[in-house]
Amino acid sequence: MDRIDKKLLTLLQQDASRTNADLAAEVGLSPSSCLRRIRRLNAAGVIERVVAVLNPAKAGRSVKAIITVELERHGEQYVRRFLDMAAKEPAVTQAYSVSGATDALLMLRLKDMEELDALTERLFREESNVARYYTTFVIRTGKDTTEIPI
């Protein structure tokens, strides 16, 4: 993982649709050499996947909401069960168990409020071990990226 690898990772995190020759020129390598580096990064699992990122509004998911959850029973297996259940929901994009006052945090991508209603209905029913939950809405997005500094 030298300087060139890091540069490649930065560039690919910003735009993975560029041609290999283009990237090669930018990092100062030949296309073949550049390609071999990228393949190595792929094989090593540093690059986990290459994905298309959609415009949420144009994909009909403009509402972003965050739910913090306090469970009834806090044991590890209960937390895990809740996370598994939450992860199955397509509208849930992130599901974490967290330290602090609450047990879990969910990030949601919603079409409308009805969808939120239906979702909370499913996740927070009587038997679901949830003591309390707090819903907050994202008003403005200052930043939302998948890019990790290397």
Add this chain to the structure above:
Amino acid sequence: MDRIDKKLLTLLQQDASRTNADLAAEVGLSPSSCLRRIRRLNAAGVIERVVAVLNPAKAGRSVKAIITVELERHGEQYVRRFLDMAAKEPAVTQAYSVSGATDALLMLRLKDMEELDALTERLFREESNVARYYTTFVIRTGKDTTEIPI
């Protein structure tokens, strides 16, 4: 945006490194037709970008933290100013202003605790208009995806 477009978007959100011919076969189109659809989705901005997603641990960023922030002055321009400042931090992957008891929420990708220390030092200095902030750590990740259901 018919059934085929949606299927393409779903597939590309999961893996955008597949060949066009491969995708075309899966959705039941010819390569040329499939390519034109994808290009149309790109041009329309439905597909915002194509990016490489890294393995955080292998990229040396294993700590994920969430900071909720309460500002001193809550006016829109103050919130915006804070978000802009937060967005400039490479370790901040998501920065939102939110409804509810707090004003903003940040999602962080950190190398270690020192980095958190330095970051909070920068973001929450005396003059920064932050009244209070609460840091929580992600213990377990049940789900973390960029995929939006169509």
Add this chain to the structure above:
DNA sequence: TCGTCGCATGCAATTTTATTGCACAAACTC
């Protein structure tokens, strides 16, 4: 210090993939 080994590199040939022109068919408009 010199020789050797391992590894990354660039070039050029090859293979694979993306792209385009074209003719045709379906849907939609007037």
Add this chain to the structure above:
DNA sequence: GAGTTTGTGCAATAAAATTGCATGCGACGA
């Protein structure tokens, strides 16, 4: 129902990725 728009598949072409091979550089041990 004629004309227009829009999408489609096929085949040719262009572009890109991939591979084999020879070279060069640095690390390591004799």
